[in-house]
Structures are given as structure tokens and as C-alpha cells.
Amino acid sequence: MLEHYWSVTTSLLPFLWKGFLETFYVSLVAIVVGSLIGALIGVVRSQRIPLLTGLFGLYIHVLRGTPFLVQLYVFYFVLPNTGISWLSWDSRTAAFVALSVYTSSYVAEIIKAAIEAVPRGQSEAATALGMNRIQRLWYVVFPQALKLTVPPMSSVYVMIIKSTAILSVVGISELTRQGEVSILRYPRDILFIYGLIAFIYFLYCYPVLRFARWAERRVGMARTVDLD
Amino acid sequence: MFANPIVSVEHISKTFRSAHGRSAHRALDDISLTLEKGEVLVIIGPSGSGKSTLLRTLNALESFDSGRIMVDGVSLADRSTDLNRLRAEIGMVFQNFNLFQHKTALENVVLPQIVVRKRSRSEALSRAQSLLEKVGIADRANHYSSQLSGGQQQRVAIARALAMDPKIMLFDEATSALDPEMVGGILDLMRGLAAEGMTMAVVTHEMGFAREVADRIIFMDAGRIVEEGTPGSFFTSPSHERTRAFLDQIL
Numbered sequence: 001m002l003e004h005y006w007s008v009t010t011s012l013l014p015f016l017w018k019g020f021l022e023t024f025y026v027s028l029v030a031i032v033v034g035s036l037i038g039a040l041i042g043v044v045r046s047q048r049i050p051l052l053t054g055l056f057g058l059y060i061h062v063l064r065g066t067p068f069l070v071q072l073y074v075f076y077f078v079l080p081n082t083g084i085s086w087l088s089w090d091s092r093t094a095a096f097v098a099l100s101v102y103t104s105s106y107v108a109e110i111i112k113a114a115i116e117a118v119p120r121g122q123s124e125a126a127t128a129l130g131m132n133r134i135q136r137l138w139y140v141v142f143p144q145a146l147k148l149t150v151p152p153m154s155s156v157y158v159m160i161i162k163s164t165a166i167l168s169v170v171g172i173s174e175l176t177r178q179g180e181v182s183i184l185r186y187p188r189d190i191l192f193i194y195g196l197i198a199f200i201y202f203l204y205c206y207p208v209l210r211f212a213r214w215a216e217r218r219v220g221m222a223r224t225v226d227l228d
Numbered sequence: 229m230f231a232n233p234i235v236s237v238e239h240i241s242k243t244f245r246s247a248h249g250r251s252a253h254r255a256l257d258d259i260s261l262t263l264e265k266g267e268v269l270v271i272i273g274p275s276g277s278g279k280s281t282l283l284r285t286l287n288a289l290e291s292f293d294s295g296r297i298m299v300d301g302v303s304l305a306d307r308s309t310d311l312n313r314l315r316a317e318i319g320m321v322f323q324n325f326n327l328f329q330h331k332t333a334l335e336n337v338v339l340p341q342i343v344v345r346k347r348s349r350s351e352a353l354s355r356a357q358s359l360l361e362k363v364g365i366a367d368r369a370n371h372y373s374s375q376l377s378g379g380q381q382q383r384v385a386i387a388r389a390l391a392m393d394p395k396i397m398l399f400d401e402a403t404s405a406l407d408p409e410m411v412g413g414i415l416d417l418m419r420g421l422a423a424e425g426m427t428m429a430v431v432t433h434e435m436g437f438a439r440e441v442a443d444r445i446i447f448m449d450a451g452r453i454v455e456e457g458t459p460g461s462f463f464t465s466p467s468h469e470r471t472r473a474f475l476d477q478i479l
Contacts, residue, residue, distance in 0.1 A: 125326035125385075128287055129340040129392060130316030139343055143330045 008189055009196065012182050019178025020200055026174060027161045029096055034103025034160070035153075041104060042111025043137070056108070063105035069166055072098045076170045095167045099160065106156045113152075114145035147219040154212030158205045165201075175200060233298075234396060234427055235263035235286060240295030242281065242451075255281045256292060257451035263396070268428045270438040273448035274474060279431045282448070283398050286429060287318040300395060316344050319389030323401040325381040327373035333360065333384045334369040337391050345392060352391075359387040363417055379410030386417055397421065399430040435479060439463055447471050 041056045063071065075098035079087045089097070118141050126136040168177035179197040183190050242256040255278045263269050271279045284290035285297060288304050288311045297304040300317060328336050337356035341347045347355070360366045363383040373381050382402060389397060399418065403411045415437050422428060422441050432438060438445055438459060445462045447455040447470075455462065455471045463479075466472050 119326075119329075121322060121324055121326035122328060124289060125320075125322065125328070126340075127312075128289060128315055128318070128320040128322075129388070130312050130314075130344040131340065132312045135343050139339060140328055144328075147330075 005189075005192060008186055008192065012186075012193070012196070015182060016175065016178050016196070016200065019173060019175040020204070022172065022178075023161070023164050023174040023176075023201075024204070026096060026099060026167065026172065027164050030099035030103045030160055030164075031157055033100040035107050037100070038104035038107025039111050041108040043115065045108060045112040046115035047133075060105045060108050063102060064109070068098075068102050068163055069169070071102060072166060072170060074098075075101075091170050092172060095170055095172045099163065099167070102163070103156070103160050106159075107153070110149050110152045110156065111145070114148040115141055117148055118144045147216075150212060150216045150219060154209060154215075157212075158208055161205055161208070162201065232265050233262040234265050234300055235261075235429075236298045237261045237282075237286075238296045238298075240285065240292040240297060242285070242290070242292045254451050256285070259295070259451075259453055261446065261453065261456075263427060263429060265427055266425045267443045268422045268430065268441055269444050269446065270442035271429065271431045271446045271448060272433070272435070272438060272474075273454075277448040278451040279448045280400055283400050283429060283431050286396075286398060287315050287320055289320075312344075316392050317395045319392060319394035319397040321382070321385055321389055321397070321399045321402045323404050325373070325378070325385045325405075327376075327381050327384055327388075329373050332370050332372055333365065333376065333380075336373075336384055337388045340388065341391050355391055356387070359390055360384070362390075363387045364413070377410065378406045379413055382406065382410075382414050383417065386414075390421075396427045396429065399428065399432065401431055401433070403432065403434060433478070435463075435475075447474065449474070 041059065044052050045056050045060070047053070072095065076091060076094040080089060080094065115137075122140050122144065123136050126140040131139065164172075164174055165176040167174055168180065171177070175197055179193055182193050186193065238260050240256055240259050241254070244253045244255050245251070257278075259278075259282060261269070271282065273279045281290055285292050285304075286299065292305070299314060302309050302314060304311070304314070327333070328339065331339060334353075334356055337359060338349070338352045341352035341355060342349060345352075357366065357369070360369050360383075363386055365380055365383040365387070368376060368380055368384075371380075373384075376384065386402075402418070403414050406414065411434070415434060418428070418430065418437070419441055430437075430442075440459075442459050445457060445459055446453055447462070447466075447468075449470050455466060455468050457466075462471075463475070466475060
């Protein structure tokens, strides 16, 4: 019995490894690109800039208020068929763009909330010292907001990693998809193979969560020391 | 005695409105005053009288609806005025200190010098160190604000404001959030600044300080200046009933 599972595992491992690499790659791209876009949008949203703030608000609410699967179908089926040439992308690009955009909506709300959670007096003191808006944000508000983003950001990142499984429905050869193909080869071992896949996802997500806890404690150090 | 106003406020008014304009509160009602170089002006009044709002209009932390404010020769309402540059010349000390929480005491004093005054780090550091010594907190230079008592935080905040070489210092109830035994030390610092000739506008409830240090006292109520005078005349023979009632309450 054990021998059987061992042989299934060893024969599938290179195949699943390929799937994991694709999962890793697409999640990394979505997290990096999505965080950059999200950070920009979040900063604008926290600043009440006419027109832009409202426009980005719409962007965020639509993305957060609809299922990712539906968004993926829009990027995969609808946009390439609009006849606009630069939108006629292949399925892999569609998946990468969809996940990055989805990520950006969550990151934007975290950044905005963190900026708004920095006490008003901090920015007011910076203003009174003669700093302009950019200097206030850069030297006073952002460093303090950054600490607040670590816990929610790590849960979004883990959520995004897990969401990559949905990309299997549009034929991206990521971990879940590779697992489903494997099941065609070993139909009787469906439970074992799904278990194996779940374990690989866990091996990816768990260090992210641990890292977040470590980072949270590190950046929080200065504030937790309290002599009163 | 004075001939050179560094601040002049002419007939300013300000109304706070709720989000949908359903209610309005007249915070400042036709306020006029001047502040001369080297003068210490103390503003007193009941809470909600507009004294903090008035102080905050002087460095444009608060806008006003009508009237004119001239500070150091420029008009605050003028669109061409660089408010950030002007604010660098006006130090402000807050009731809640507002030290930058992610910086040590020393770095709180260093940062604005580098960012706003464009000083080198070594110059900013030596200035910061000597100012922390001056306010009596040099031994806590490497502590964060969460590790300092209220009185210690306020000392750092005063050093931070002084590091910009301000022409005017504004104090917005600088001792109101302090434990009673901390108040005296901060008032001593303010007294010292006044003695050095610093131009100061001070919102406070400390009548002893007002009587002793002020060149002029303004009493505000409901957004208006009710009475203005020297400490001598103000405390011994207030001319308005409202002033007398207020002084009876707190003295």
C-alpha cells in the first residue's frame, strides 16, 4: 500500500513541481503588480483628490463586490473579443491580468485604511513644521502606516495564492490543473492526489503567514515597549 | 511700546458647517488683533470659545471665511503665498504633543531640520542635541514617544519646534494634557522663551502664567474677543460682566 503511494508520488512529483512553479510564478506576479497598482490607488483614495478618488472607489467596489471567477471570465472571454487589438491576449496573459487586478483592489483598501489610521495629529504636526503634502506622507505617514499593513496584507497574499487554483478553469497549468490531469492518469488515487496538492499549497502558504508574524513583531517593536 | 506687528489679524470670521449644511457654528466672529515682535499674547476663554481655532488660523492649519491675516509681511489668504514655507517660520506646540511615533526623541528634532531646512545630518544632529539639552531631556534622546511621559514628550515637541528657528511660537493648550506635577516644568520653559524675546501666542488655562508672563491678554467667548488688556488691568478690573463671571469661575 505504502509502496503504491510512494510510486504514485515519485512519478507525479516532477509534473506537480511544474504546476507549483506556475502557481508560484502567477501568484508572485499578481502580488507584485497588484501591490504596486493597489498602493498607488490606495494613496490616491486616502487623499481625497477630486474625480480620481471617486473613480478608483468605483474600481475597488466593483472588483471586491463580484466573484473572482466572473472577473476571470470577463478577462478571458469578453475582453479579447471586443475587437480592441491590445486586449486580444492569450489565456495566460488574461489570467495574470485578472489576478493582478483582483489583488490590487484588496491592497488598495488596506493601504487606504492604514493611511487613515495614522493619527491626524501626526500629519498636522508635520504640516505645522512646514512639510509639504509629499514630505508629510513620505516621512511621517507612510512609515507609520506600513506597520499597520503587515497583518492584513499577509492574509490577502495567502488568499491570492489560494485563488490561483481558480485559474485551472481557463487552462493554466498551475498546481490544481496539473493535479486534475494526474487524476486522469491515476483515477483511483483521487483522494491521495488532492491531499498531496493541498499539502503543497500549505507548504507555500504557511511560511508566508510565519513571515508575516515575524515581520509584524519586528516592525512593531518600537511601539510595544512602554514604560508607563 | 511696540511698533512692528509681525502678525495682524483683520476682521476674520469662520463658520463650521456640518456635512450637509444643516447646522452651522460660528467659531470666529469678526476677530481683529495684532502681535508685535517679542510680545507674549495670552488667549483665554471657556472651551468652545474659538481660542484654539483662532491660534490655528495663524499658521493656516485652519482656514477662515472672510477677513485678512498678515504674518511676517505676507497674506495667508493670498493664493501666491507658499504656506509651507511660512509655517516653517512659525513653531507650534500641541496639547497632545504629536511627536512622530516612529522616531526617537532625537530623530523627531532632526527630521524636520533635514527635510524642511535642508540642513546636513551632522548639523541637524548637533542642533538637536543642544536643544534637547536646553529643554532638559538630553538623557532621553534615544527614547520613542511611547517610552516618555507627557511632560517629557512636550519638552521634545518644544525642542522640535525651536529647531526650525521660528520667528513666532504658538502654544495650543500645551499643558492641558499633562499630569499636574509636569505642568510647572513646561511653563518654566515657556517663561524662559519669553524672557529670551520670543514672539509667542499662547492659548492656556494657566492664569498664574498669564498674569506673570503675558504682555497682553485676550478673553474670548462664543467666537468673539470680549476683552483685551494688560494682565494688570485684566485681572484686577475686568470691564465686562462675561470676563468677571469667567474669572470668578476659575480663580
